Amino acid sequence: MIKYKPIKLIIFIIIILLSNNSQGRIVDTIEALQNKSIGMESAPVKMIEFASLTCGHCAKFHNEVFPKLKKNYIDNGKIFFTYQDFPLDKYALKASVIARCSGKEKYFSFLKVLYNKQKDWTSSQDPFKSLLKIAKFGGLKNDEIKVCVGNKSIEDGILKNRLNSTKKFDIKATPTIYLNGEKYDGDLTFEALKLKLDSLIN
Numbered sequence: 001m002i003k004y005k006p007i008k009l010i011i012f013i014i015i016i017l018l019s020n021n022s023q024g025r026i027v028d029t030i031e032a033l034q035n036k037s038i039g040m041e042s043a044p045v046k047m048i049e050f051a052s053l054t055c056g057h058c059a060k061f062h063n064e065v066f067p068k069l070k071k072n073y074i075d076n077g078k079i080f081f082t083y084q085d086f087p088l089d090k091y092a093l094k095a096s097v098i099a100r101c102s103g104k105e106k107y108f109s110f111l112k113v114l115y116n117k118q119k120d121w122t123s124s125q126d127p128f129k130s131l132l133k134i135a136k137f138g139g140l141k142n143d144e145i146k147v148c149v150g151n152k153s154i155e156d157g158i159l160k161n162r163l164n165s166t167k168k169f170d171i172k173a174t175p176t177i178y179l180n181g182e183k184y185d186g187d188l189t190f191e192a193l194k195l196k197l198d199s200l201i202n
Contacts, residue, residue, distance in 0.1 A: 032100040033157040036083045036107050043080040044201050050165060051175040052088040053095040053114050054122055058175045061188050062115040068190045078201055083111065084165060085158050086174050091127045094149065096158050098135045101148035110138060
């Protein structure tokens with residue numbers, strides 16, 4: 001088992017989440033459950049990823065492949081990317097709630113921390129407690145965290161969206177990716193995705 005390293009985790013969170021001066025704030029249920037997307041809506045490729053924050057393959061994708069996709073396709077207007085929560089267990093669900101409560105400006109920064117440090121917080125003696133630390137150092141205050149985590153409406157909304165996704169999309173594992181409404185069945189390497197994306201763009 002990988003030992004939890006709280007000091008290193010705290011330093012990492014501070015660097016990623018507190019590099020700007022924006023203050024953390026709690027959001028309402030409607031805002032929390034809105035689609036989480038980055039990029040230009042007019043992009044030629046609409047990419048949807050269904051993922052779980054405790055999924056090792058999802059962490060590998062976000063840690064190794066997603067940064068390249070963001071730099072080469074999302075940031076320059078070629079991909080409009082939407083992240084869809086598909087929690088596989090209770091800790092993934094709680095992590096999804098906390099990320100969504102962080103607000104639109106910090107959402108993808110929270111995802112980055114949660115995936116980068118997935119092995120640390122999921123293998124700690126109390127993963128939920130570790131998630132609360134991430135939320136706190138991410139800028140959420142103690143009382144805000146309690147309100148956030150205790151908001152059953154957000155949990156129910158995430159689970160409802162997961163159920164709807166199960167019915168609408170052919171999701172047998174995470175991560176599952178759709179490109180312009182069609183399921184992508186290729187390898188989840190940047191090289192493989194690049195070939196597919198370039199064929200859709202050119």
